[in-house]
Amino acid sequence: MGLILSVDIGGTQIRAALFERGSTTPLRAERTPTKAHAPGVYDRLEALVASIWPQDQTVDAIGLASPGPLDPHTGIVIATPNIKEWKNFPLTEKLFARFHVPVFLDNDANLACLGEWKFGAGQGHEDVLFLTLSTGIGGGVVSGGRLMQGYHGLAAELGHTTVWPDGPLCGCGKHGHIEAISSGTAIARYAREQIEAGRPSLMDSLSTITSRDVSDAAAQGDLLAIETLARAGKYLGIALANFLAAFDPSVVIFGGGASNSGPALFDPLYASLRENIFDPTYLKNLTFAKATLGDDAGLLGAQALAVLSAPDH
Amino acid sequence: MGLILSVDIGGTQIRAALFERGSTTPLRAERTPTKAHAPGVYDRLEALVASIWPQDQTVDAIGLASPGPLDPHTGIVIATPNIKEWKNFPLTEKLFARFHVPVFLDNDANLACLGEWKFGAGQGHEDVLFLTLSTGIGGGVVSGGRLMQGYHGLAAELGHTTVWPDGPLCGCGKHGHIEAISSGTAIARYAREQIEAGRPSLMDSLSTITSRDVSDAAAQGDLLAIETLARAGKYLGIALANFLAAFDPSVVIFGGGASNSGPALFDPLYASLRENIFDPTYLKNLTFAKATLGDDAGLLGAQALAVLSAPDH
Structure with a gap:
């Protein structure tokens, strides 16, 4: 059973973390400024994911928490108030094309709920x-x-x-x-x-x-x-x-x-x-x-989403 | 795979029907006046179920639609506006004791929704x-x-x-x-x-x-x-x-x-x-x-509930 890579896209920073399934302590974690209004948000996100991609273990899935509105079924970010260049942006499709593992996306409030359910007050x-x-x-x-x-x-x-x-x-x-x-x-x-x-x-x-x-x-x-x-x-x-x-x-x-x-x-x-x-x-x-999860709710919720959605290997 | 027996407990009549799974046409159907304010509502219900119980085929489960509020997890009717003698009434437990098959219960609006989903406009x-x-x-x-x-x-x-x-x-x-x-x-x-x-x-x-x-x-x-x-x-x-x-x-x-x-x-x-x-x-x-199901929504929803909840035989 491989690892889960979680990403939380915030207004000021993008965070990424590599988890064993069900663990709240990341094996690796990095962050980068979102610079939401500057071009290249996706490129920064992709580079961040690549920077923590493990060389010696497999990744089963990527989970993403993003501000909405977005469509979790298609993986498309419809629009976000902050990131102006993302209009009907096929976020999961682009990450899948680059990393070749299943990619799951939902909005930050839904994933904070999921994170609290699996790891926190729920x-x-x-x-x-x-x-x-x-x-x-x-x-x-x-x-x-x-x-x-x-x-x-x-x-x-x-x-x-x-x-x-x-x-x-x-x-x-x-x-x-x-x-x-x-x-x-x-x-x-x-x-x-x-x-x-x-x-x-x-x-x-x-x-x-x-x-x-x-x-x-x-x-x-x-x-x-x-x-x-x-x-x-x-x-x-x-x-x-x-x-x-x-x-x-x-x-x-x-x-x-x-x-x-x-x-x-x-x-x-x-x-x-x-x-x-x-x-x-x-x-x-x-x-x-x-x-109880504070700033980690999005990352942990994204992990939970990927675990619930991805097949076991 | 056996049959499903559905019951719809209405304010004026109790209806029961015997279905093959997924069929909207009952093999047998009977009804009896509820006489909601008279004693013996449960006895009338039990006798109605017995009257259509098949002699030559097995019944996998009973599904029940009742006015609420009720608890579908415990099978207890908390109270119904019409049937005064049912207060915290263990409806599924009593039917299970009599008929020895799993019994599932939910309220009429939920089961009308389930019926329309499986057989009607949904x-x-x-x-x-x-x-x-x-x-x-x-x-x-x-x-x-x-x-x-x-x-x-x-x-x-x-x-x-x-x-x-x-x-x-x-x-x-x-x-x-x-x-x-x-x-x-x-x-x-x-x-x-x-x-x-x-x-x-x-x-x-x-x-x-x-x-x-x-x-x-x-x-x-x-x-x-x-x-x-x-x-x-x-x-x-x-x-x-x-x-x-x-x-x-x-x-x-x-x-x-x-x-x-x-x-x-x-x-x-x-x-x-x-x-x-x-x-x-x-x-x-x-x-x-x-x-689209009209008066049959409760019976068909109760069938759907039993099919979704009961194990196959």
Whole structure:
């Protein structure tokens, strides 16, 4: 049985690692700057993979985590916000032509879910809901022991679900998506707008506000910060009630920077979830967890995808 | 390879049928009144199964479709609105003790989805979203060629997802669920409330109003009926956009009486879906279909469940 080569394509760096199946400690690992807006992103990626390719062992498969939207069934990156030169880019086909092993691709949120399931907070579960609260809100779902991908590979794009039809404008151009209310970006924006409208706050001296600033201020008793996180938590609780009714997981895993917002976010979130879930059975034995893999979630998820998808040798 | 015995437990009758695997034409079929509120529902069910049990062939498994909530993993009916004597009722265990073959159970909406997938409008697809628009709104999902059940067996309870936090009260006691806005019951209720509030309508002479009456009136140009169905369609479009982002199916199948409401419901629904879906890729090659199995969906879905779950003999 050969090795798995994992790649995580991030906005600032591309990371690659060589794993034995099921190991979280890479045999080799390298990284290179993405330089997303400069030409040659693919060439840098290919050179990085070549740089850790083993001379004395076989590689069974390559697993790739990339920002989406992308199609995991065809291996085509449809478009990424960062890497402008990748439009309908046949990523797996190009890597297969160069390295002659099966190549598997999925988006970073799905693979973070898969990584947490196999190696992190989701171990032992068969029904996993992963939510990343970051600049946006991403989702991933394992149902009955299998990653949900969907027909176009766009399943579990949970940030773009409407919970408030007349609510704030989302980055995607639609209104009232949970990402537009409860992401880190949305939390920071609401606090800033309220301060600009004249609300007093400890944050009013800051030149820019992040969701971290809001949770810091909330911890110091700042009323605007507390209200801001309560609002985000309330709608996140509504969205989570919807996701439980849709997927019925046994564990909900929160990742991303804004998942460190503490009880000022999570107390209102859980209260709203309890208020909005239509059947308390969903909450029976339901585990809530923080993601444990951190920056390695993409690499480990890509390994898991390749292991699950590739035939044994 | 033996036969499959299917049972569909309805509010007014229990139906049982004996199938060769993969056949939609039963070798034998019988039915008995459910008498849901009278004692002895289980005894009637058991006697019905015994009445079609073959003398000269083996039965590999029994498949059961029942109203929920129920747990398909344990075979326990938690509660059904109709059959009051079934509280945490170990239905599959009792049938196994009597007939000594594996028994599989799921709720009627999930099994209608499974039936349509194997025998009806979902054939050839691997990612199916089934929505039944009836007195309530039920859902079922096949993802990657497998029925989604969830940890407690409560996945795809899509009628109870919030699309309008301050919206109408749902039968479950929560506000703004899509079932409270766009089910047949909700459509009829909204029309009645508007007439009681003094709105003119062709329906104002009716002593009771059904969703069928509303679609008939809409077809005659009744403005209130048209607005009523447009409102239901608008929110159903928002919900459907959420469901596509969650499950990314290749076919959406509508069942239930209110799915016969015609363009007065479906034109606003599709317009709202197009307006609310955040990425048009979801709609690429997406098929919309009417359920084709009618009253046989539960029996055929129960057969499919048993075939998928039971070992071959």
